[in-house]
Amino acid sequence: MTGPLAAADPAAGGGYFDAYAAVGLLAVVGVLFVAVSFTANRLLRPVVYSPEKLLTYECGVDPVGGDWAHTQIRYYIYAFLYVIFAVDSIYLFPWATVFAAAGFGMATLVEMFVFIGFLAVGLLYAWKKGVLEWT
Template sequence: MPDYFHGYSVVGLVAVLGALFVTVAFAAGRLLRPVVPTREKMLTYECGVDPVGEGWAHTQVRYYVYAFLYVIFAVDSVFLFPWATVFDAAGFGGITLVEMFIFLGFLAVGLLYAYKKGVLEWT
């Protein structure tokens, strides 16, 4: 039983040392940095260009939906690579092919649903 808890104590010690290291690094940075606030330093930074207008900008939700759909299909396409290696193995051809068509069917249903909801319309 002592060996069982020894593994947890090592993990706990590493976690405590990591948290201590981060705390000391942030404290040292706070103590050593110069603090000279000026009006120019408090302005919003826009890639070297003087800021124009407010600091807040309105972003439409549809851009996030496009990004979310891209991530879903990109992650799902990652599953195609292991499928190709298993499909190449002897004895797995037919079953693997059927499973992949089921998987692609789920993707097609998701894409059809997004299309029917009007999510894919760029305006």
């Protein structure tokens, strides 16, 4: 095969790294885009410092008082429980596809019941400790 089609086909002798030229070009363009954006931002932004700009700002609340605040630990526990069950759902979807394949039925079913059992024991422990009560 000769002509422009031979160069486009890596199997026809176009070279091993020719297939990666588009990926490399995209990476270079991405790095250049980020560099140009940050440079333009630095050159075009106004730089006027004032005491108000140097204050700590969080969600529209004026910084009044000290910098120490007590945070309830229960918010972190709820967030942690959410992450646990989100990860559980991430594992359930691929399991369902493997379970549907021929030859994997009983083994994957037992593995998933063990996995869900561990999560149920953790949830039961949190419930017994009173972690799930909001009051």
